[in-house]
Amino acid sequence: MVATAGAQVGEQGWSSRTAFILAAVGAAVGLGNIWRFPTLAGENGGGAFVLVYLVCVLLIGLPLMLSEFVVGRAGQSDAIGSVRRVADESRVSRRWSIFGGIEILAGFLILSFYSVVAGWVLYYIWLSGGDFLGNLFAGEALRGAFSGIGQEAVSGMMGDLFASPGRLILVHALFMAATIAIVASGVHDGIEKAATWLMPAFFFLLLGITVYGAFTGDFARALTFMFTPDFSKLTAPVMNEALGQAFFSLSLASGALVTYGAYVARDVNLGPTAATISLADTAVAMIAGLMIFPIVFAVGLDPSAGPALIFQSLPVAFQTMPGGSLIGLLFFVLIFFAALTSSISLLEGPTAWAIDRFGLRRPVAAVILGLGAFVIGIACALGYNVWADVRPLGFWNIFAETDILDTIDGFTGKLMLPLAGLLLSIFVGWKADRRLVEAQSGLSGGLFVLWRFLVAWLCPIAVALILLFGLFPQLL
Ligand code: PHE
Numbered sequence: 001m002v003a004t005a006g007a008q009v010g011e012q013g014w015s016s017r018t019a020f021i022l023a024a025v026g027a028a029v030g031l032g033n034i035w036r037f038p039t040l041a042g043e044n045g046g047g048a049f050v051l052v053y054l055v056c057v058l059l060i061g062l063p064l065m066l067s068e069f070v071v072g073r074a075g076q077s078d079a080i081g082s083v084r085r086v087a088d089e090s091r092v093s094r095r096w097s098i099f100g101g102i103e104i105l106a107g108f109l110i111l112s113f114y115s116v117v118a119g120w121v122l123y124y125i126w127l128s129g130g131d132f133l134g135n136l137f138a139g140e141a142l143r144g145a146f147s148g149i150g151q152e153a154v155s156g157m158m159g160d161l162f163a164s165p166g167r168l169i170l171v172h173a174l175f176m177a178a179t180i181a182i183v184a185s186g187v188h189d190g191i192e193k194a195a196t197w198l199m200p201a202f203f204f205l206l207l208g209i210t211v212y213g214a215f216t217g218d219f220a221r222a223l224t225f226m227f228t229p230d231f232s233k234l235t236a237p238v239m240n241e242a243l244g245q246a247f248f249s250l251s252l253a254s255g256a257l258v259t260y261g262a263y264v265a266r267d268v269n270l271g272p273t274a275a276t277i278s279l280a281d282t283a284v285a286m287i288a289g290l291m292i293f294p295i296v297f298a299v300g301l302d303p304s305a306g307p308a309l310i311f312q313s314l315p316v317a318f319q320t321m322p323g324g325s326l327i328g329l330l331f332f333v334l335i336f337f338a339a340l341t342s343s344i345s346l347l348e349g350p351t352a353w354a355i356d357r358f359g360l361r362r363p364v365a366a367v368i369l370g371l372g373a374f375v376i377g378i379a380c381a382l383g384y385n386v387w388a389d390v391r392p393l394g395f396w397n398i399f400a401e402t403d404i405l406d407t408i409d410g411f412t413g414k415l416m417l418p419l420a421g422l423l424l425s426i427f428v429g430w431k432a433d434r435r436l437v438e439a440q441s442g443l444s445g446g447l448f449v450l451w452r453f454l455v456a457w458l459c460p461i462a463v464a465l466i467l468l469f470g471l472f473p474q475l476l
Pocket of ligand 1: 027107
């Protein structure tokens with residue numbers, strides 16, 4: 001077969017291995033690294049969480065990422081269609097495609113709240129852009145962003161935003177519109193183009209700001225916080241949270257990677273590529289932590305402040321930087337880019353499915369699904385104000401305290417992603433034809449044996465245990 005991929009979805013596929021890596025790194029690196037990882041590490045005591053997270057990425061996340069690519073490239077279709085095809089070729093039941101269905105639904109649900117949080121980033125672009133222009137015209141462009149206001153005032157800006165349904169929904173709508181527009185433009189002209197421009201710029205700025213933070217913030221304390229595990233904090237729910245974060249951050253089990261795998265040319269070696277992508281994603285999460293926690297400690301914020309953490313800490317740091325007005329603006333622009341290359345992958349999974357399943361045209365599928373996620377996102381936005389008391393899964397102890405956004409986030413991250421990952425590992429480790437899997441993986445000899453062992457044994461057992469005790473801690 002020639003190197004045209006994604007045949008079912010009528011797509012040309014990625015134009016090169018580099019384009020594929022950039023698109024997949026773009027899918028992986030996003031709010032999960034810069035917003036969700038520091039938030040969860042802060043809430044769960046730092047070191048212990050980070051340690052479990054790293055172990056999960058290496059032993060579970062990376063093997064499963066390769067599994068997703070293998071299924072996608074072998075199946076040449078969306079997350080459900082690809083599993084069906086591989087099941088047919090392996091002569092096992094097509095019912096295994098159920099996990100593809102869970103993946104697509106999870107991606108759709110994640111997109112709904114992801115766009116709301118990305119909207120906060122847009123709002124901060126607006127704030128820092130106004131600040132930058134104000135300073136520029138007042139002839140003081142080198143003063144810091146959010147100039148002259150204290151920590152409390154910076155935190156108060158987040159409060160103002162949360163209190164306003166109109167603003168929250170507006171920025172959410174803008175972000176979703178951008179996501180839809182790119183996905184509607186196609187894999188080659190939309191997704192690939194966005195990733196190849198936005199990702200390199202993102203890396204460059206991330207490093208710059210981290211180096212700056214290392215010199216100005218409380219770096220030593222941040223290092224201790226992130227890398228000194230307090231094992232008394234290693235409870236089953238913390239492990240479940242860390243596992244969910246590994247899935248979320250690597251974009252596993254949410255339809256994105258199977259679908260991206262379908263667009264990869266036959267001659268790309270998937271094993272090393274998955275390793276590169278996982279490594280890049282993990283590096284960004286660590287760097288983001290080392291960028292944010294020094295500032296958090298330097299300005300006396302509580303690391304367990306929750307979802308608003310980065311929005312309350314970073315602007316304070318920009319205040320004190322020379323040229324901070326501009327850096328603050330650029331920084332939020334780049335988080336926005338990273339979020340966008342992820343949200344398009346979240347929408348691409350369901351969109352590819354709708355194209356295959358119902359024969360819709362790409363733009364139509366993207367608009368319908370994007371609008372659906374937008375509507376659910378509105379509920380998340382209202383959960384910060386008019387519906388602040390709503391607890392959608394309040395009857396379940398682990399979700400008793402969580403608002404609408406956190407409930408969807410927690411339900412997908414702690415439950416749906418690991419569950420789909422569990423089924424995926426059984427499918428690839430036990431059910432799918434071994435020769436097909438081996439040929440697609442690009443691994444051979446000992447590496448292949450190791451990978452298969454991790455997928456067939458370690459992943460299902462570890463994920464099942466973490467799921468069980470994380471969701472029902474009373475069993476322990
Ligand atoms: N991995 C992305 C992030 O870290 C989020 C994402 C999850 C994207 C699942 C696609 C699929 O921001």
